[in-house]
Amino acid sequence: MPIPARAGVVARSLLRDDAFRAIRDAIVNGTLAPGERLNDGELAQWLGVSRTPVREALARLEEAGLVRTRPGRYTMVSPLDLRALRGAQSVTTALHELAVREALPNLSAAELDAMRAANTRFAQALQANDVDAAIAADDDFHGVMVAASANAALRSVLDQFTPALRRLERLRFASLSGRGSVAQHERIIARCEAGDVEGAVAATRVNWQTLAPLLETAIDEDEPDTPT
Template sequence: MPVPQSRGLVSRSLLRENAYQALRDAIVDGTLTPGERLNDSDLVEWLGISRTPIREALARLEQTGLVRTKPGRYTIVSPLDLRAARGAQSVTAAMHELAVREALPNLSRAELDAMRAANTRFADALARNDVDAALAADDAFHGVAVTAAANQALRAVLEQFTPVLRRVERLRFSSLSGRGSVAQHDRIIELCAAGDVEGAATATRANWQTLAPLLDALAADDSDD
């Protein structure tokens, strides 16, 4: 019988994306720890794919600041770089503010309901101390405006800089300092529902800027060591 043309075909771009997401998530959630060496053979065995998409994913992760590579010698998980994290926070806050500005004039009732549902899940996850679920719900909440803005350049910038912040946010959402975000999200929804573009954009930027005290605390801890 003729062999189907699609049999066994998995696009290289899909393999690269899957490898990137798996490695990114393992670094962000601490499965792969700062300073840990990433050996090609170990990653091939773990992910079950060839070296080429893994190396392409590692190159992308280096651009986001999650790994460091010395060609021909080693690739390691990057320690948390507070200067890079501060830069990522500034850029990410500005991009989410822009997303709200561009999305709000046409934001539908269904999209507002999606924001409310995401914040409910977020509050529940924080109450259960489920950091992974809290991060997923926070992504879903802010993702409504990002999707509605339909700005690919904005999305590309967020995809580059958000992973660095996720490492910091895991610390925030595992402590009481993350609880205030629920009320901040409610305020953003309220302003969006009222059609207040300036207020909603400003509140969104302020929400992302709440990472600053945690970054300051981490910097203080480093200086004490």
């Protein structure tokens, strides 16, 4: 397994949560590519931790659909799977709609400003073709509503399903198709500022459903070959 060039990027004192986030981010940003074999010893060396938190992180990543394991045979980065991504999109869309419903009645002017600032960063990142920055800004934009909803269960489920979609979104934000999200974000902000709950929910739904074309065109319907 080729590992990233920089070793020891995670302090030795960090445990499974940090290992989970580091490996998850490497999968989402493409450093660890779909179908790539994962070796817990090499990952532990890269992260500067023992194998135990790495193994625990890999188990969590399997639950999130980012890693596939066959005991005694292999551990690999999961290929993009159409059925799983459709399910993740449905769940994620519904939960972001719920976040809007729960957050909007008490949304502050400061939170609206935070959404505007995130969308400005998002637009700038797209203009610069900086996919990583675009994804981070998009996370910040939607994260305002998630945080304002103060719903820990909602956040927990989104943390599980969103990373799988972010792998797909890298394709969208790397192309012109991602530019429409800036205007969609602006519509969400406008509806929120007007106190229009149903309008904001509908605009949020439209924004998350823009992934649907990628689900149909970017992923082969056939199951990828399994390592032997």
